[in-house]
Amino acid sequence: MSALDHNSLEELKDNGFVKIKNFLNEEELNSIKFICSKYCKEKKHKDNYFSRTALNFLFKAISFKYSRLFSDLKVLKIVSTKKLENFSKDYFGKNVELSNIDGYISKKGDSAILPWHTDRAYSDEKGDKKIKNFLHPDDCNLKIFVYLSDVSSGNGCMSYIPKTHKIGFLIRQGIYTKKLDYSPYWSLNQFRSFLNIKKNYDYIEEQLNDKNLLKSFLVESQSLEDNKKSIYDYEAKAGDAVIFNEGGIHRGSKPTINDRLVLRYFFKPKENSYTKF
Numbered sequence: 001m002s003a004l005d006h007n008s009l010e011e012l013k014d015n016g017f018v019k020i021k022n023f024l025n026e027e028e029l030n031s032i033k034f035i036c037s038k039y040c041k042e043k044k045h046k047d048n049y050f051s052r053t054a055l056n057f058l059f060k061a062i063s064f065k066y067s068r069l070f071s072d073l074k075v076l077k078i079v080s081t082k083k084l085e086n087f088s089k090d091y092f093g094k095n096v097e098l099s100n101i102d103g104y105i106s107k108k109g110d111s112a113i114l115p116w117h118t119d120r121a122y123s124d125e126k127g128d129k130k131i132k133n134f135l136h137p138d139d140c141n142l143k144i145f146v147y148l149s150d151v152s153s154g155n156g157c158m159s160y161i162p163k164t165h166k167i168g169f170l171i172r173q174g175i176y177t178k179k180l181d182y183s184p185y186w187s188l189n190q191f192r193s194f195l196n197i198k199k200n201y202d203y204i205e206e207q208l209n210d211k212n213l214l215k216s217f218l219v220e221s222q223s224l225e226d227n228k229k230s231i232y233d234y235e236a237k238a239g240d241a242v243i244f245n246e247g248g249i250h251r252g253s254k255p256t257i258n259d260r261l262v263l264r265y266f267f268k269p270k271e272n273s274y275t276k277f
Contacts, residue, residue, distance in 0.1 A: 016165030017244035088267035113252025116188035127184035137172035153233035156255035168247035
């Protein structure tokens with residue numbers, strides 16, 4: 001197994017994501033894949049969520065769901081065997097909580113699993129502006145995305161534009177502190193439009209250590225929405241993982257060759273104190 005070492009942590013902090021080969025060994029992969037194949041449905045189905053708290057496990061016990069209970073324990077055990085909490089804590093530089101565990105299957109087809117977008121953006125591509133409360137910028141997950149089937153460019157890989165987590169954080173920070181006015185920024189086009197407002201661009205550029213990051217992102221991302229494949233795609237085998245900050249721009253490409261089965265662990269800071277990336 002490739003360890004979640006210092007180099008992985010530094011790459012994650014700098015780029016917003018890191019790929020881990022052989023995250024699960026063969027025995028772990030076979031066990032976890034069996035469990036997820038048995039219980040997980042398409043995205044957002046209620047059966048996709050695994051227990052992560054004592055209360056969750058108690059509910060399954062009193063409901064006599066013993067088979068699912070023991071399966072959930074095996075899925076939860078990965079957190080400790082791979083030291084996911086410690087790694088997430090080192091990433092954020094503060095205490096973290098496991099906010100979610102789920103898995104899902106995306107059936108083979110010609111539709112993107114998700115287009116280019118950023119999470120924690122309050123809306124979707126429809127751009128609903130009726131937002132009452134804005135989240136603290138630290139209210140954002142580190143996602144451990146474990147592949148249980150092979151993926152490749154144009155076949156279900158989770159593509160990520162490096163360093164955009166830094167931009168996403170500053171957008172959330174600017175909106176939360178009322179330095180910036182909210183407008184939809186969920187999709188890549190919305191994200192780009194938000195940055196092309198001079199007030200927003202100037203605020204974010206001032207906060208960034210890399211003064212060329214905004215300009216290079218706007219140039220390089222200009223035609224991404226129209227491309228079926230991109231330079232940000234990759235190949236991964238079942239048992240590999242990608243760990244990423246959900247505040248960056250990413251997508252799930254079309255699973256054109258095979259069904260895609262994944263398991264996900266989400267961690268986020270327990271306290272809010274403005275993480276610096």
